Amino acid sequence: MTLIDKKFRRHYRIQNGIFVILFLSLVTVLGFFAAQYRFQWDVSQNGRNSLSESSIEILQKLHAPILVTAYATEQHAQLGDIRKIIADFVALYQRIKPDLSLTFIDPVEQPILTQQADVKVNGELVIQYNQRTEHLTTINEQAFSNALIRLARAEDKLIVALSGHGERRLEGNANYDLGEFGKYLRTNGFNSQTLNFAIDQDVPANASVLMIASPQADLLPGEVDRLLNYIDRGGNLLWLVDQESLRGLLPLTEKLRLTLTPGVVIDPQAEQLKAPITFALGAIYGRHVITNNFDYITVFPFARQITINENEDWNSVALVEVAQQGWIETGDLNGNITFDQATDVPGPVSIAVALARNIRDREQRIVVVGSGHFLANMYLGNGSNLDFGVNLINWLTGDEELIVIQPRATIDSSLILSESELTLIAVGFLVFLPTFFLICGFVIWWRRRRIAK
Numbered sequence: 089m090t091l092i093d094k095k096f097r098r099h100y101r102i103q104n105g106i107f108v109i110l111f112l113s114l115v116t117v118l119g120f121f122a123a124q125y126r127f128q129w130d131v132s133q134n135g136r137n138s139l140s141e142s143s144i145e146i147l148q149k150l151h152a153p154i155l156v157t158a159y160a161t162e163q164h165a166q167l168g169d170i171r172k173i174i175a176d177f178v179a180l181y182q183r184i185k186p187d188l189s190l191t192f193i194d195p196v197e198q199p200i201l202t203q204q205a206d207v208k209v210n211g212e213l214v215i216q217y218n219q220r221t222e223h224l225t226t227i228n229e230q231a232f233s234n235a236l237i238r239l240a241r242a243e244d245k246l247i248v249a250l251s252g253h254g255e256r257r258l259e260g261n262a263n264y265d266l267g268e269f270g271k272y273l274r275t276n277g278f279n280s281q282t283l284n285f286a287i288d289q290d291v292p293a294n295a296s297v298l299m300i301a302s303p304q305a306d307l308l309p310g311e312v313d314r315l316l317n318y319i320d321r322g323g324n325l326l327w328l329v330d331q332e333s334l335r336g337l338l339p340l341t342e343k344l345r346l347t348l349t350p351g352v353v354i355d356p357q358a359e360q361l362k363a364p365i366t367f368a369l370g371a372i373y374g375r376h377v378i379t380n381n382f383d384y385i386t387v388f389p390f391a392r393q394i395t396i397n398e399n400e401d402w403n404s405v406a407l408v409e410v411a412q413q414g415w416i417e418t419g420d421l422n423g424n425i426t427f428d429q430a431t432d433v434p435g436p437v438s439i440a441v442a443l444a445r446n447i448r449d450r451e452q453r454i455v456v457v458g459s460g461h462f463l464a465n466m467y468l469g470n471g472s473n474l475d476f477g478v479n480l481i482n483w484l485t486g487d488e489e490l491i492v493i494q495p496r497a498t499i500d501s502s503l504i505l506s507e508s509e510l511t512l513i514a515v516g517f518l519v520f521l522p523t524f525f526l527i528c529g530f531v532i533w534w535r536r537r538r539i540a541k
Contacts, residue, residue: 139180143233150240153187155216159195159207170211177227215239238277245485247273248295250315251282253335254304256328256460263466266301269477278481285311290318296485297324297453302460306336319343319454322447324484328460331392344443345402346456349393351416353437353458354425358387365425366390368410368439368459370471376405376442377488378455378479384472388459391439392416402443407455411435442483453484 139147156178164170171192178190195202195210205214206223213224213232217239224235249258258270258280270280283291283298291298291314298318307315316339319325327340331352334341341348352366359365370386373379386408393416396404416433417425427434439458444451461467463477482488 139184139229140233143181143229143236144184146233146236146240147181147185147188150185150217150236152218153189154181154185154236154239156188156190157205157214157216158190158192158211159202159205159214160192160211161194161196164210167211174211174213174227177232180229181232234275238275241277241487245278245296245487246292246294247278247280247297247299247481247485248283248291249280249299249301250284250303252284252286253307256301256464257282258299258301261465263464265465266463266468268465268468269463269474272474272478273481276478278485285314290314291323295323297326297481299326299328300337301328301463302330302332303335303337304332306333309336312336312339315340316343319452322450322452324452325454326480326484327454327456328463329392329394329456329458330460331390344454344456345397345399345404346441347395347397348458349395349416349433351392351418351433352421353388353391353393353411353414353435353439354417354427355411355414355435357411357413363387364389366421367470368414368437370408370410370439370476372409372412372436374405374407374409374442376407378442378476378483379407382472382476382479384475386473386476387462387467387470388439388457389461389467391437391459391462393433393437394439394441394456394458396438396441402445402454405442406438407440407442409436409438411437453486455480455484 158171158174158178160170160174162169162171167173174192175190178188182188182190193201195207207214209225211225211227213227215222215224215232215235217236220239222235222239224231247258249255251257257265258267258273259265260267273280281292285308298315300315315337319340327337329348331350334348353368354365355368356365358367358369361369363369366389368388368391370388373382388408388410391410394406396406412435414435414437415427416435416437418431418433419425419428441456443454443456446452457480462470462473468474468477
């Protein structure tokens with residue numbers, strides 16, 4: 089063996105030694121960082137293995153520790169290892185909020201504790217936060233995050249809905265009613281009751297907000313006076329106004345320094361998106377807490393214009409502007425609808441406003457929306473109408489810190505592959521990969537043999 093060969097082999101061994109040292113050092117460093125920091129990427133269709141931005145925002149607004157107690161046996165008759173399912177789910181929240189703790193109690197071994205907690209179902213969760221408690225029997229992000237929202241409210245909020253004039257009902261199931269919206273409000277910690285001035289003397293003192301939802305009959309002058317007195321006392325109000333008559337509430341518009349223009353908003357952009365031309369699409373929002381970071385489309389069927397009159401009484405903000413290339417149609421909506429320069433009012437059009445003023449050492453808040461349809465059962469699922477409606481209520485009741493986009497529901501639960509895709513995967517793993525590794529091994533062996541010679 090020549091001197092050159094010996095030097096080459098020594099140099100080769102040194103290279104191998106340096107490589108081994110560097111490789112072991114890299115493994116050590118990576119192990120250290122893996123122990124200190126956690127990184128993950130969720131590539132599922134709907135991000136089902138991580139929390140949505142809204143759930144993260146909710147957790148960030150809960151500053152005190154959260155205690156979760158799971159009353160679950162070791163094995164569930166249908167779900168199997170239910171404790172692992174619960175632990176994996178709660179871990180998603182613990183990554184964001186480390187002071188969220190999870191404790192398991194076996195309802196069979198601890199029947200007294202289970203009975204004292206009023207637990208009815210195997211696998212039921214009891215969530216505690218700031219001495220408030222929520223029970224949860226459904227384990228998914230939407231249900232869990234909604235429970236956190238309810239716990240975050242300092243107190244129960246009461247929404248009082250005016251009735252007796254054919255208004256949209258928060259408990260109603262008809263297309264015209266607001267039952268689905270009311271159901272969602274109840275799951276988020278709001279209570280509701282009706283107010284009929286033929287029976288009740290006045291708005292309850294504990295009402296967080298009064299809602300007037302598209303009355304179909306004229307209010308009596310005495311009823312209007314009571315509403316105006318409620319406004320003078322600093323009461324909060326959500327008023328949904330449709331394209332029909334104001335039903336005797338013209339004095340209320342004067343009190344709020346607003347002008348409600350007759351006619352229906354026509355939005356040609358909606359027609360281009362294959363929606364009725366009488367549907368106004370909201371995409372431009374005013375600068376307000378309600379619309380902060382709200383970058384979603386809302387749909388307002390048969391909307392009407394709301395104009396803010398200059399005044400020093402109210403701090404007013406136009407919340408939604410629609411129909412940039414549209415107009416206010418004052419003619420008949422049947423047949424061909426075209427812009428008439430002589431009678432119609434060109435866009436853009438403001439269809440929702442928020443008003444506020446300081447009165448009696450507190451801030452009074454009022455929202456007027458020129459479409460009661462957008463929260464109706466028939467249209468609530470369009471765009472982000474639900475999110476916008478919940479934001480309105482949160483602001484009106486003083487819970488603006490809870491204004492977030494509502495937690496999503498998980499949509500992907502299984503991976504379905506076609507027969508050709510399964511065949512391709514099988515061939516790839518059983519044929520191509522072994523062949524590739526075999527070729528690589530042969531090339532390495534051949535090169536080392538040449539070096540050895």
